[in-house]
Amino acid sequence: MLRLIPKNWKTDTYIIGLVWLSTLLLIVFSHEQPHLHVGEAVYMVFRGLLAVLLLYVLLPRFFYKGEYALFTLSAVLAFAVFGSFEEGVIEPFFFPYTRGADPWSVTGVIYMAIETMPMIAVMTFIKLAWDSKEAQENLVAAHSEKMESELKFLRSQINPHILFNALNNIYSHSLTDTGKAPDMLLKLSDLLRYTLYECSEDLVPLERELVSINNYIAIQEMGLEGRGFIDLHIEGDTQGKFILPFVLITLVENCFKHSFDTQDKGIEIRISIKAGADKLCLKTENSFDEDHRTENEGVKEKGVGIANVRRRLELLSGGEFSLTHGRNGDVYVLELEMPLKTKGAGRD
Template sequence: MEIELTHNKLAKKELLFQIILHLMVFYFLTIDNVRGKVVYELGWFQVASFSNYILANVLISYVLLPKFFYKKKYLQFAISFLFIVLAVIFIEEFFLDKIFFPETRIADFKGVILSLGESLSVLVTLCGMKIAWDSVNRQKELDQLKIMVKESELSFLNSQINPHFLFNNLNNLYSYAVEQSPKTPEIILGLSGVLRYMLYECREKTVPLLSEIEHLKNFIQLYELQIEERGTVDFKIQNVNNHYQIAPLILNVFVENAFKHSQTGQSEEIQISVSARVNSRGEFEFTCINNFEESEFEENNHHGIGLENVKKRLFLLYPDKHQLTIQKSKNVYSVSLIIQLEEV
């Protein structure tokens, strides 16, 4: 129903556009130059002649263009266009002239050439404006389609976040439950809080920056329980407030990977450092650094679904407005992300 209404609206706009266009062309056709003076020739012959052009333009614009031109059948279009132009000249020279000027006008070669020039100029103008109109509307449709594709892709990427998070944390929770660890209730409570934020507070495209950082803090605390006394986690926040908005759940993956990669082949002296701040230019700067010990399992996990997911989301949400740098050297893995945020 909505699509039908949109098409009806576009059809009304095009009808108005064509009426205005035809009136303008008709106005210029009535202007003549007699001895340096502008003279308006407006009579039944001009009306009949222009009606001939209107009929020809309808055939060209609404039959030939969609049937041949837009399907790239240019030869068929050119031949059909030529036949219509010849028909217009034939009607004007052998019918309209004889009706309105039976004694003064006789069809001859010179008259045919003049009619050809006028017919081509009028029909090319009307046909060209129709092509321009269709091109503008087709570009609008393409732009809307791109937006729909972008939104669909973002929805798909967002739908992967929660399952990915649950997959990793439920495995950890299962291990604690099997060991009957006293920290199991605390982990369940932390997991519940993080999921609540994901499910109920992240439905908009952007969230307040401070809310996202608070969520990240809870997220880190949830993972920090897993390393116990095997290392240290440092989280620094500077100049973060609600004056800025950010896409939700962009930062989780980097923190999650830091904990996962540090624990893969390392049993102690785990060091993870996370910092978040807004600089004087309004850019959000995020860094996440962790140490690790090389292993085949760790090597394969640097290219998991989470990291590829967040790269695609950043590309779609912040095109030309973000800089992501990931470096790995001397058993240190670092992530640096800079995003140009929008103020509220």
């Protein structure tokens, strides 16, 4: 029986106890001269035990599991047993010359049930309402925990991906141009510091996200070596604005990967970021060669990154975003609109 009692049993028991006490007080003051007969007190305690049986045993064991017929049958049986005990034992003992003088009868049991029903009904309403509130809170908590776990998984996919590509570029230059390697390592160090230590919050400063994008692009530019060009254009007021982390940099990283995986030369990448009062617009355009032997691999990776970003936006932005992408000839175009938060509203 103890295993069936919910974790909020103390609180709703206090509330139900107040209902029971109020009923007891009604009996006390129902007499011309307020008093409480010991037999009436025994009645109330006995009927309180019936309420405990109904609310803490039968309700969770049958009603909450959808076994309504069993619950109804058990409740009727409980009323019959308690009513019979009251008719056959309590009344003859405490009221031998009044109610106890009559023999046991079904009518007496029904009368006991009718008398008890108002109190049981109020207690049941309170119990159902309280349990419903707890179930809703548990559902919200479970959803929040699921979201947090999913976001951690999505983030774990992003960090190694960016790190792996950057290290590949640095390794290539360490073999051919050792003069560039130290600067690339510094930019990579700052990028990792940002992704590992500064992105634990749901929102990060837009300016810091843009610095990381600049560092990432600088690392990629060093590996471009005349095989194409990169154009980054940022406009708007970025101060005091907050944004979801890993969204922009993931899409920028995919933009590079899509081109690098499908082209050896003639790479063209254009990135435009516009910050408005409460909205940010990102547009990326990258060339690709659909006849390149690694094209399928590149498109597949790009699809994974976009799906990752879309899922994070769905979880954290409440659906307030627009993300479109597709081919326009030999150029892959992606456009994103997402909400920006000001410093005052950035932590809600």
